[in-house]
Amino acid sequence: MTTQELTISNFEDTVSAEGIVLVDFWAEWCGPCKAFGPVFEQSSEQHQDVVFTKVDTEANQELASGMQITSIPTLMAFRDGVLVFSQAGALPAPALENLISQVRGLDMSELHAAIAAAKAEARAE
Secondary structure: OOOEEOOOOOHHHHHOOOOEEEEEEEOOOOHHHHHHHHHHHHHHHHOOOEEEEEEEOOOOHHHHHHOOOOOOOEEEEEEOOEEEEEEEOOOOHHHHHHHHHHHHOOOHHHHHHHHHHHHHHHHHO
């Protein structure tokens, strides 16, 4: 599967969908971004059940700013609409594979319960 280009107009709908969505924030001038690109693309071909997306931070500065991107590449992982991972820096292929395995292994009912409890606690304060 090839990667999808995300913009401010389709970002929220894409990352809030069911399943796993990986977002690579990058720029054309960024050397580490160019090194990570083929790793990300190869992984997208191996994991048909994962949505692989890219955000060009130069073309989508408002989106990058809104997501608090201060260094690129930055990789974010969403599962069932929840941001579960965010890290700057290019990952080697084995680390990306490990990340995908960990995101797949998350107990989302437990995570949603923890989020609901945190929101309830914040409202009570």
